[in-house]
Amino acid sequence: MTLPAIDPEVAIKYLASSVRLCFQRATSDEGGISDSTFQLPDRFTSQSLTAVLEGVAQNTPTSFSRIGIVGAGLMGISIAACHLRRGCEVSLYDNAQQALEASPQRVRNELELQIDDPALVSSFLSHLHCVSDPHHLADCTCVIEAVPENLSLKRGLFKQLEELVPPDCVFLTNTSTIPVSRLAEDLRRPQRLAGLHFLHPVRERPVVEVICHSETARSIAASVMRQALALGKLPLAVSDSPGFVVNRLLFAYLNEALELLASGAGVATLDESAVRVGFAMGPLRIMDEIGLDTIWGAGRILWEAFPDRIEASPILVTLLKHKRLGRKTGQGFYRYGDLTPRTASPESDPEIEKLLAPWVTLSSTPSSEHIGERLLAAMTAEALSVAQENVVSDWRMIDVAAVLGLGFPARYGGPLHLAASQHPAAFLEWMTQHLSKKPADSEPGKFAGVLASLREHVSIAPI
Incomplete structure (x- = not known):
């Protein structure tokens, strides 16, 4: 049985009206941005959305101009670049000296993917401060945590920050799956914590999720919405629940992909089929781009929350045991060279089929x-x-x-x-x-x- 076709014009007009609704909700929650700054055409295109987001960003002052970021990993680097582009002073902290030393060049690389003017890139980088002591975050108006998806690690970090920063400093978490209320449990001032979930890759994803728990101050919620708009992102206010919206949907997609691998679908065939049906990227490539260790950490929260729908796959365990974490290690479901651009298709790897073989339970290959x-x-x-x-x-x-x-x-x-x-x-x-x-x-x-x-x-x- 195949689904009947949907008129793409109807779908695109519906999508445009839905994006318009999200802008209206975001600006209403923030209070003070004119409707005239986000006049979307009736027919949605990514180009029209980009133009609108840029216009909104140019007309929206940032809520927080001095940003601290904890974690110089993939997301921390991208979030730093995002704020630098909007004129913020950014202090990037990581307790791993090697990661910190590599940060200026990594942030430069991220900016160069978005900006053609080397002088402008250098100007933005002059506002980046890589710090090895968390006490240097004390003058920040907002601190964003971007550390691995581990509840105790994040809780401990916020407890430490409470001792270092003034009471009016806002805490934001980039958690992708952990309810913000669980991170706020041990804080003396839980009202200053909210979630601002950036999506990977940050430079290409026009939306962010804004998550407020039951004690988040209303003024902070409005400030976070305004900050997202000032960064050129469309903020979606979502409830504080495991996985929020984006990762609930993502992990259903990834979980099905792992089930399909066990059913005999080959790696390349699976991803090609996803693109053929209209997805922007196949699920296995997504896992490689994010990092299989990150997928495992985030997946643990969702496996516990929704055991009837999401489960730990032995395929994922096998790749982790073989240190195949994706692009970051040069191999995951695919193989990556040092010069493999992110826009290019990665190389297939014959070894992966051998690793998958013990977990393939069906001999027939799905179409x-x-x-x-x-x-x-x-x-x-x-x-x-x-x-x-x-x-x-x-x-x-x-x-x-x-x-x-x-x-x-x-x-x-x-x-x-x-x-x-x-x-x-x-x-x-x-x-x-x-x-x-x-x-x-x-x-x-x-x-x-x-x-x-x-x-x-x-x-x-x-x-």
Whole structure:
């Protein structure tokens, strides 16, 4: 069974209206930005969004001009570059001397990917201060943690920072999966902590997730929204729950990919099938780009929160044991040379098939069409669960997060628009056929209720 085609013009117009809604919500929450700064055309394109985001950034002063960043890893470097581009003073701290010493060149490399003018890059870099002592963060108005996805590590860091910075310094976490409330439990002033989740790669992802826990001060929530807009990002306010929105959807996609590998899908075939169905990047390449160790750390939170849908794959364990962490180590599902550009396809690696062989449970190879539809079904089913749990104030934000944050096929308008565009009974049958983990007996009924509400919510005429 194959899904009926969706009119791409309808989907693109729906996506444009949904992005407009997200801007309106963000500026309303922030209070004080004119609607005239984000006049999106009726037909969404990435170019039009980029132009609008740049216009908003130019007209929005930053909430925090002196930024501390803890963690000089992949995300810390990218977040530093993002703030430097907007005129912020940035103090980058890491307790690993080697990482800190490499930071200026890595930040330069990141800026050079975005800016052609060497003099301008050097000007921005003059505002970067790499510090080996956390006491040098004491004059920052905001400190962002970008350390590995480990609850005790992050908690300990914030406790340490409380002793170093003044009471009015705002704490932001770049956690991708850990509820912010869990990070705030030991703080004397939990009201100054919020989540600002940047997506990888930061320079290419136009959205961020803003997460406030129950004690976050309203003034800080508004300041974080304004800071995101000033950075040229579209902030999506999401509830404080495991994985928020983006990683709930992402890990459903990645989990399905690992199930497909165990079903006999080859590495290259799987990623090619994902791109063929419309995803911006295949799931295995995504894991290599993020880093399989990072995927494991974030996945642990989601495996514990949603054991019925997400589980630890022995395939991932095998690659970790062989130190195949992805691009950062030169090999993961693919092989990478020192000069392999991020925009180029990586090399296939014959060794990976040998490592996967013990975990392949089926001898038949799924077709490319079946692979693509399984990946679509996995992310769509999770989007329905996120909608049903009211993780966002408006369900259209889920579609914006999926398309702009994860590269879900724009021609479908997002996973919820895809679902709402189908006849409910036929869609539920299609989804059940294509999910590797069959829905529990209660889920079809639950999804049917969501679908009924969804069609009205996104203004799709009854079938």
